[in-house]
Amino acid sequence: MNEHEPLHPYRAAPRVAPYRRPFSWPAAASFAWVLLGSATMMLVANADPFPGRRQVFFGVAAIMSLGVAAALAILFRHQRDPVEVRPDGLFLAVLALPIGGVLAWFGAAIVHTAAYVPSYMGRRHRKGSRLYVADEAAGSAWIRGRATLDVPDAERSALGAEWRDNARKEHASVAAFSQLALDLMAVGAPPELVAAAHRDALDEVRHATACFALAHAIDGRDASPAPFPHARTQRRLHTFSRRLALTQIAVDALVDGVLNEGIAARLLAKLGSRCALPEMRAALGEMAADESRHASHSWDVVAWCVAEGGAFVASALRGAVRGMPEGVCSSLPERAREGAWEAWGVQGAAMEAEAYAKTRAQAAQKLTLLVDGQARRRRSDEKASTTIASSGTSANQASTV
Ligand SMILES: [Fe+2]
Numbered sequence: 001m002n003e004h005e006p007l008h009p010y011r012a013a014p015r016v017a018p019y020r021r022p023f024s025w026p027a028a029a030s031f032a033w034v035l036l037g038s039a040t041m042m043l044v045a046n047a048d049p050f051p052g053r054r055q056v057f058f059g060v061a062a063i064m065s066l067g068v069a070a071a072l073a074i075l076f077r078h079q080r081d082p083v084e085v086r087p088d089g090l091f092l093a094v095l096a097l098p099i100g101g102v103l104a105w106f107g108a109a110i111v112h113t114a115a116y117v118p119s120y121m122g123r124r125h126r127k128g129s130r131l132y133v134a135d136e137a138a139g140s141a142w143i144r145g146r147a148t149l150d151v152p153d154a155e156r157s158a159l160g161a162e163w164r165d166n167a168r169k170e171h172a173s174v175a176a177f178s179q180l181a182l183d184l185m186a187v188g189a190p191p192e193l194v195a196a197a198h199r200d201a202l203d204e205v206r207h208a209t210a211c212f213a214l215a216h217a218i219d220g221r222d223a224s225p226a227p228f229p230h231a232r233t234q235r236r237l238h239t240f241s242r243r244l245a246l247t248q249i250a251v252d253a254l255v256d257g258v259l260n261e262g263i264a265a266r267l268l269a270k271l272g273s274r275c276a277l278p279e280m281r282a283a284l285g286e287m288a289a290d291e292s293r294h295a296s297h298s299w300d301v302v303a304w305c306v307a308e309g310g311a312f313v314a315s316a317l318r319g320a321v322r323g324m325p326e327g328v329c330s331s332l333p334e335r336a337r338e339g340a341w342e343a344w345g346v347q348g349a350a351m352e353a354e355a356y357a358k359t360r361a362q363a364a365q366k367l368t369l370l371v372d373g374q375a376r377r378r379r380s381d382e383k384a385s386t387t388i389a390s391s392g393t394s395a396n397q398a399s400t401v
């Protein structure tokens with residue numbers, strides 16, 4: 001070809017590399033963020049209950065939602081791009097949205113219905129894992145009776161402090177029962193359950209005054225509870241869903257009443273039989289009978305919630321039994337742990353562990369019987385109503401003929 005011959009226009013055109021779509025690394029990153037966040041949320045939701053689990057769950061959810069927000073921003077940014085030039089990998093941002101939404105919903109449902117299960121002696125005034133008791137103030141308003149107990153001088157001060165500590169917990173229990181009464185009214189409980197909660201609160205007033213009196217009889221100090229503004233601190237009941245509210249009340253009744261008051265009843269009865277001081281033995285026996293009745297009232301609450309809420313409540317209760325810790329959360333002083341104070345009404349670690357294990361096993365067994373019995377009754381009721389409906393239809397057909 002002659003070099004002076006003009007080139008054909010196509011042959012003169014510059015060589016351009018074919019267009020390759022870029023890959024959207026931000027879309028991939030948002031997908032990975034949401035996936036990782038959702039997996040962490042599910043791990044937290046399915047982990048054995050621990051204090052602050054709900055807060056950890058929602059913290060992770062907040063971090064995960066940044067990925068969802070990023071995915072939305074990426075999609076919004078490319079929505080006006082012609083299809084041919086949109087980067088590859090945008091589908092990952094699209095995928096991040098349902099994954100984040102669905103898993104967050106599942107996790108939240110688990111966290112809301114599976115409670116944190118604490119274990120200690122007696123019903124406590126608590127919000128989640130946070131316990132509230134009144135401070136101590138000078139004064140004898142909450143001391144019922146005046147006596148002196150025969151206790152070795154070396155033990156007086158520490159033993160008196162332990163009984164005063166028990167007294168403050170009993171005093172806080174009054175608020176816990178008042179809250180239970182309000183919760184029961186909120187879900188339309190029958191009058192027997194509401195009345196029992198109020199009567200149990202009055203029992204706790206007696207326990208508090210009896211324990212302050214025992215502490216005074218041991219160390220001679222005049223002390224009573226200080227003003228207790230946290231008596232008004234309440235956990236939030238799910239009033240938007242009655243079934244969720246029933247679940248919360250049932251799980252709390254199982255944990256605080258059946259388990260923790262059951263442990264208290266068992267321990268007080270045993271300590272009463274070992275106590276050498278007649279005045280203290282009488283007080284322990286009276287409290288053991290009351291705590292046993294409180295545990296039994298809690299069973300009534302559990303049974304009513306299962307009857308009202310059905311399988312949803314039953315499955316949360318089964319989860320709560322699974323979440324019951326291996327051992328009791330003990331806060332006994334060193335001297336008490338060894339069992340040295342059992343003659344003066346304070347359990348040792350071995351006695352506490354035994355009472356916990358027995359009460360826990362009994363609660364699990366009774367719950368299985370209750371839930372299975374309710375399920376059987378429901379099935380037979382359904383069968384009976386189906387039989388009545390079908391016999392009614394046959395009778396109608398016969399009369400038409
Ligand atoms: Fe009590």
Ligand SMILES: [Fe+2]
Nearest residue numbers: 123261291294
């Ligand atoms: Fe109680």
